[in-house]
Amino acid sequence: MPYEHKRKPEWLKTKINVNHNYRELKKMMRGKTLHTVCEEAKCPNIHECWAVHRTATFMILGDICTRACRFCAVKTGLPTELDWQEPERVAEAVEQMKLKHTVVTSVARDDLADGGAAIFAATIRAIRERNPFTSVEVLIPDFQGNWEALKTVMDERPDILNHNLETVRSRSDRVRSKAKYERTLELLRRAKEMQPDIPTKSSIMIGVGETWEEILETMEDLRGVNCNIMTIGQYLQPTKKHLNIDKYYTPKEFVKLRKEGFARGFDHVESGPLVRSSYHAHEQVKSAQQSTAAGQ
Ligand code: SF4
Numbered sequence: 001m002p003y004e005h006k007r008k009p010e011w012l013k014t015k016i017n018v019n020h021n022y023r024e025l026k027k028m029m030r031g032k033t034l035h036t037v038c039e040e041a042k043c044p045n046i047h048e049c050w051a052v053h054r055t056a057t058f059m060i061l062g063d064i065c066t067r068a069c070r071f072c073a074v075k076t077g078l079p080t081e082l083d084w085q086e087p088e089r090v091a092e093a094v095e096q097m098k099l100k101h102t103v104v105t106s107v108a109r110d111d112l113a114d115g116g117a118a119i120f121a122a123t124i125r126a127i128r129e130r131n132p133f134t135s136v137e138v139l140i141p142d143f144q145g146n147w148e149a150l151k152t153v154m155d156e157r158p159d160i161l162n163h164n165l166e167t168v169r170s171r172s173d174r175v176r177s178k179a180k181y182e183r184t185l186e187l188l189r190r191a192k193e194m195q196p197d198i199p200t201k202s203s204i205m206i207g208v209g210e211t212w213e214e215i216l217e218t219m220e221d222l223r224g225v226n227c228n229i230m231t232i233g234q235y236l237q238p239t240k241k242h243l244n245i246d247k248y249y250t251p252k253e254f255v256k257l258r259k260e261g262f263a264r265g266f267d268h269v270e271s272g273p274l275v276r277s278s279y280h281a282h283e284q285v286k287s288a289q290q291s292t293a294a295g296q
Contacts, residue, residue: 009248011273012234014044017051025050028096032089035059037105037278042073042238044274057103057139057278058090060123061116065107067177071166071205073238074107082112087119091126094134101282102127103162105139110178115143117152124156135159135285137201139277145183147190154194159285160229161191162201164277165222168214175208175243189225199267201229201284203277208235209246215257219264229268229284230261233275249273 029036037059038046049055062081065074094102104123109116117140124136137160143149154161165184166172172181188200202222206215215232222230232254237245254271261269268284 006245006248009250011251012044012236012248014047014274017047019051021054022047022051025054025056025097028093029056032093034086034089034093035063037074040074043276044236045276045279049279053282054097055099055101055282056097057105057281058093058123059105059107060086060090061106061109061119063107066110067108067179069166069176069179070243071175071208071235071238073242079107079109079111082119084119084122087123087126090123091130094127095130099131099134101135101137101159101285102131103137103139103278103281105162105278106141108141108178110144113146114149114152115141115146117143117146117149120153121156124153124158137162137278137281137285139164142179142183142187144178145186150187150190151194154191154198157195157198160199160201160281161188161195162203162229162277163187163191164203165218167204167206167208168210168218169221170214171208171210185221185225188222188227192226199228199285200226201231201277202227203231203233205233205235206249207245207247208243216260219261219266223264223266228266229270230266231275231277231279232257232261232269232271233279234273 037057040059040063062079063075064077064079068076106116120138127136136158138158139162140153167175169181191200204218234249235245251273254273258269258271
């Protein structure tokens with residue numbers, strides 16, 4: 001079927017806000033040569049997260065990804081950078097921003113034997129040393145199924161282990177490059193096995209050609225590996241070269257999905273048109289930690 005351009009619905013329009021907080025964060029990120037997924041992935045929430053909440057998601061291990069997923073705006077190519085000072089600079093930025101909760105993600109570094117796990121571990125340590133009261137969430141790549149690498153990260157006991165499924169099973173090969181639906185589930189299962197009391201989290205974007213039933217099946221697959229937190233958001237095409245949008249879900253449908261998620265036993269479900277993996281992440285930590293501890 002030929003692709004017909006769909007007009008962006010009202011509920012997806014966001015307000016631009018480049019206030020003092022926004023400018024200050026931008027200046028600090030550049031000053032410390034740090035990258036954020038907020039900017040690199042063209043996140044629609046940047047004006048809210050940066051300007052209103054003064055929060056951002058750090059993207060470590062450089063800004064060039066070895067994969068080229070069809071939904072993602074991050075630059076792809078062959079990275080050269082491996083910067084062992086980066087963990088300390090992230091920790092300083094967390095201190096400067098006075099964050100209570102921080103989210104750290106990375107590009108996929110398939111060129112490195114451990115996929116960058118050692119730098120993730122060093123970043124968690126550095127943040128904790130400078131900011132003992134800040135909770136740390138890591139949104140990790142799949143390390144190509146290198147479970148030793150996963151263990152390196154889990155041994156640092158992040159407050160939340162986040163790894164995204166991104167889409168339903170039937171759309172996975174089309175939407176993602178190299179990542180595998182089953183491997184993602186396996187990673188979440190193993191993370192839980194390694195550290196049962198650490199909440200796990202995963203996200204999907206919808207609007208890429210999945211059915212409603214398939215979204216519900218995905219929830220069940222995630223609960224099948226004891227995943228505690230799920231986030232669901234609308235896929236937005238970052239540029240014309242990226243995957244087309246198949247459907248815009250309404251805010252009401254997102255509310256329904258939230259209920260479906262809770263009915264399946266997630267401790268927390270964040271579901272809304274503009275929800276992203278790290279959107280309102282600080283608010284999810286406590287409820288998930290309490291429920292996970294209660295279920296021990
Ligand atoms: S939702 Fe996440 S990625 Fe987007 S601006 Fe907020 S912190 Fe950054």
